[in-house]
Amino acid sequence: MKKLYGISKVIFPLLIIGLIIYLFYAQPFGHRPIKFGSTYMTMNNDFYQTLNEPIANEIDDHNDILYSRNPELSVNNQVNEINNFIKNEVKVIFINPVDGTSTKLIRALKKAHQAGIKIIVVDSQLENSSNYVDCTIRSNNYQAGVLCAKELMSKQKSANILILQQPTAISVVDRIKGFENTIKNNKNFHIVDKINTTGQSENSYPKVQKYLKQGKNFDTIMSLNDKTAVGALAAINANNKSSKIAIYSIDGSENIKKMLSTQNANVKATVAQSPLQIGKVAIKVAYKLINHQKVKKEIILPVKLITSKNIKNFNITGWQ
Incomplete structure (x- = not known):
């Protein structure tokens, strides 16, 4: 019995040390996950599913969190999603606007921007966006x-x-x-x-x-x-x-x-x-903004005739 007790005294600390090492590499101490939100006009289009893939993958690699939403071509839905992103304290919103001229949508995004959230528009533009959009990434x-x-x-x-x-x-x-x-x-x-x-x-x-x-x-x-x-x-x-x-x-x-x-x-x-390229550029820009690095206000990607x-x-x- 004493022998078993002695062995357990050795094994138990080793298990604790092993667990600490595992947790250190799996999730570095002090890392607080950064929250992101994405809302594209509709997910009933594989273009936006593909665009979101490199964003989701990179966020996952950083052990951060992405809230992906689908407004289903409804401005009201998209406004509600943005308000929920604000409540969830996301740091960045990726948006493809249902209606780039919508007063309600623009008002919600201005509210998010005033709360310190970075706004990245993908595959389109928003009207008069210079004072509330941090970066627009789109095709030519x-x-x-x-x-x-x-x-x-x-x-x-x-x-x-x-x-x-x-x-x-x-x-x-x-x-x-x-x-x-x-x-x-x-x-x-x-x-x-x-x-x-x-x-x-x-x-x-x-x-x-x-x-x-x-x-x-x-x-x-x-x-x-x-x-x-x-x-x-x-x-x-x-x-x-x-x-x-x-x-x-x-x-x-x-x-x-x-x-x-x-x-x-x-x-x-x-x-x-290229939705893949738009997504790759968007997530790169997002982490730069989080780290207070300068980015271009607009990035235009080339297109090709097929x-x-x-x-x-x-x-x-x-x-x-």
């Missing part, structure tokens, strides 16, 4: 529209164009502006109409289908993003118009790239942006 959306227009004019002698847009998203407004400014001096290219969408295929499908059934005359679609383009394509196929309407889009999603790789009759081009001719240079099974 204007140039994306320009590239679509130039590709269209190089492939077609003329076009009657239906634009699928989302006026509440400033990034989309810039894309459409780039497209329109590029074609406006060519009298052979006409914008016949614009349809407002939410950027989702389930929303664009019925709207384009209704437009087709009205017998409107158009032969080209300029789509704000690939999700919207997929819905439009489904409507075209449902109305047996597959050989008559060309589609130009923006995103570089897996679905559209696969269609380009098989030379789909309708899909002519998409302009690729067609059936250069699709072999791109990964078609995921995002670039």
